[in-house]
Amino acid sequence: MFETLTDSFTSAIKKIRFHDDEKSLTKATGELKKALLKADVNHKVVKELIQDVELKTKAKGIGKDQFLEALRETLYSILEVGGKKGFVFAPNPPTIILMTGLQGSGKTTTTGKLALYLKNKKKKVLVVAADLQRLAAVEQLRQITSKIEVELYEDEANKNPVEVVKAALKYANTKLFDVVLIDTAGRLAIDEELMSELKEVKEVANPDEIFYVADSLTGQDSVRTAISFKEQIGIDGVILSKYDGDSKGGVALGLSSQVQVPLRFIGSGEKMEDIEVFIPERIVNRLMGLGDIEGLAEKTANIIDEKQAKAMTKKIKKGQFNFNDFLEQMESMKKMGSMKSLIGMIPGMSGMAGALKDFDLDNSKELKQIKAMVSSMTPKEREDPDLLNNSRKQRIAQGCGLSQPEVNRVLKQFKNAGKMAKKFSGKKGMQDLQNMMSQMGGGGLNALRR
Numbered sequence: 249m250f251e252t253l254t255d256s257f258t259s260a261i262k263k264i265r266f267h268d269d270e271k272s273l274t275k276a277t278g279e280l281k282k283a284l285l286k287a288d289v290n291h292k293v294v295k296e297l298i299q300d301v302e303l304k305t306k307a308k309g310i311g312k313d314q315f316l317e318a319l320r321e322t323l324y325s326i327l328e329v330g331g332k333k334g335f336v337f338a339p340n341p342p343t344i345i346l347m348t349g350l351q352g353s354g355k356t357t358t359t360g361k362l363a364l365y366l367k368n369k370k371k372k373v374l375v376v377a378a379d380l381q382r383l384a385a386v387e388q389l390r391q392i393t394s395k396i397e398v399e400l401y402e403d404e405a406n407k408n409p410v411e412v413v414k415a416a417l418k419y420a421n422t423k424l425f426d427v428v429l430i431d432t433a434g435r436l437a438i439d440e441e442l443m444s445e446l447k448e449v450k451e452v453a454n455p456d457e458i459f460y461v462a463d464s465l466t467g468q469d470s471v472r473t474a475i476s477f478k479e480q481i482g483i484d485g486v487i488l489s490k491y492d493g494d495s496k497g498g499v500a501l502g503l504s505s506q507v508q509v510p511l512r513f514i515g516s517g518e519k520m521e522d523i524e525v526f527i528p529e530r531i532v533n534r535l536m537g538l539g540d541i542e543g544l545a546e547k548t549a550n551i552i553d554e555k556q557a558k559a560m561t562k563k564i565k566k567g568q569f570n571f572n573d574f575l576e577q578m579e580s581m582k583k584m585g586s587m588k589s590l591i592g593m594i595p596g597m598s599g600m601a602g603a604l605k606d607f608d609l610d611n612s613k614e615l616k617q618i619k620a621m622v623s624s625m626t627p628k629e630r631e632d633p634d635l636l637n638n639s640r641k642q643r644i645a646q647g648c649g650l651s652q653p654e655v656n657r658v659l660k661q662f663k664n665a666g667k668m669a670k671k672f673s674g675k676k677g678m679q680d681l682q683n684m685m686s687q688m689g690g691g692g693l694n695a696l697r698r
Contacts, residue, residue, distance in 0.1 A: 254535055257319065273310050277302055280319075284498060288467050293502035297322050320532055326501065327528035331510035332485065334525035335366065338456040342374070342425045344417070346453055348446060348481065349461035350473060351434035354489030356385055358461045358515055359431045360392035361523040362487070365513075367398055371426040376416040377402040378409040378449060381433040389431060396520055399425075409433065410448050417453065430455070438473060443480050450481065457484040459512065464491045464499050471499065474507045485512035488526075500531075571622045571630040574662070618658055620648035633659060 257280070277298050284294045304318035337343045345362075349355035356379065363373045375393050377400060379385035386402055393400040401416040413430060420428045432449055435442045450458070460483040462470035470488075477483050486507060488500055491514050504511045511526045622630060624647030629635050636644070636659065638652075645652045 257535060269310060270306075273302065273305055273315070276315060284501070287498035287501075289498035290468060290471070290502040290506060293326060293505060297326060300325070323501075323532045323535060324528055326505050327511075327531060329504040329508060329510045332457075332512070333510065333527055334512060335362075336457070337426070342420050342428045343457075344428045344430070344453055344455045346430050346432060346446075346450060346455040346458045347461065348432055348458060348477060348483065349434050350438070350463070351382060351436050353434065353461045353463040353470075354515060355379075355434055355461040356388050356431055357392065358487050358489050358513075358523070359429050360389070360396060360398075361515060361520050362459075362513070363393070363398045363427075363429055364396040364520045365523050366427050367396065372424070373398050373427045373429065374416065374420050374423075374425040375400050376413060376428060376430040378412050378416075379431050379433045380404075380407055380409050380412070381435075385431070385433075392520070409445065410452050413449055413453050438476050438480075446481050458482060459485050459487050460509075461487045461489050462499075462503070464488050467499055471503055471506050474503070474509070478507060478509060483509055485510055487511075487513040487515065487523075489515040491515055500526075570633060571625065571662070575619070575622060617648070617650060617654070621650060621655060621658060624648040633662065 281294055281298050300322040301318045304321060305315045308314035347355055347359045359375060363375050366373045375389060375398055377386045377389045386404055389400055401419055403412050406412050430453055432446060460474050460477045462474050474486055486509055488511060514524050514526050516522045516524050621644060624644045641652055641655050645655045
């Protein structure tokens, strides 16, 4: 999701790659300034960044490595604002979070995303429908919480959000919830009525933290509204929504330093799983094209059970991987979020993320065909694909709407994939894979892209 900004830094680095004089540094910073302003980074932030990079590079001695180090240090200083990172739990549960933001900012959807994020961390979450101004808000939360299987507290008969929050907190304490997320009302613009209501809700909720959901598509306006909310209500963190739809992306670079409140999460896609913790060190690595292996590992660990993973590895080694296992793995991958978001976290692969913009496991034609085919199999056939003779294949083809040659092709691909997985599942196999990639050399990434 940072490809536009990453491209900006890459272009600047090229200007200084083969020269170590002040002229090349001027060209590099000029290129960087132009690209950052085009990406909608605040002009004051750009000015500060360029000045710092120039001073630090000169102090270290002009050169590509020095420029990279100066750029990394400066980016970190801009993104790092004192405060908490990610989600911080209160010493005594439940942790109460007030979700605030303007109408249309993605506040309600973000509340659902945050609830699922916490649920995946094995926390018992209660979402409170306290936005009683927007007619569809409660129904939207009802659908979201039903989908992610998180409990919703609602009382549409009561039109007073303060009373709803009071009752919800009493319920949360009785039922021993770990976290309470309160979805509050928003407006199309900041007004006295909105702020007055929020202050009342804040007083009765006594939240551990207040999150402001900022719409990245509004650019620098999102910064100004965040500052206004901070001054009138007080906020402890910002969640940047709709970042996957922002082709420029520059607002993320200056928001924390301008608002002086840490950016805690970023909405990185349309799926409920697409929310990422904003940790400055990791974001700097991604901006520099180095990926975020730690973030990817955390995301994977939240979804994939270690015991199940070990059991699956054993099956692969024995050549026992079947269609039930395949469907199970697909469902796990879907829970991890969009493929574009995951690819962007792998070092050196951020350039591929754009090509996967429209790829979705739910909508992949090939995967839909495989699912239809597997649904037409008997339980025994799913467990043991070797049972599939011609008559069985004919029956399956008729059941899923594919031709028999198409069924044969999928079965052949599945069998070959199982052989490859078995080959590369042991230590020797991993060494073979590394050797193969090293022989591919510079063409390795291009080969993967193809």
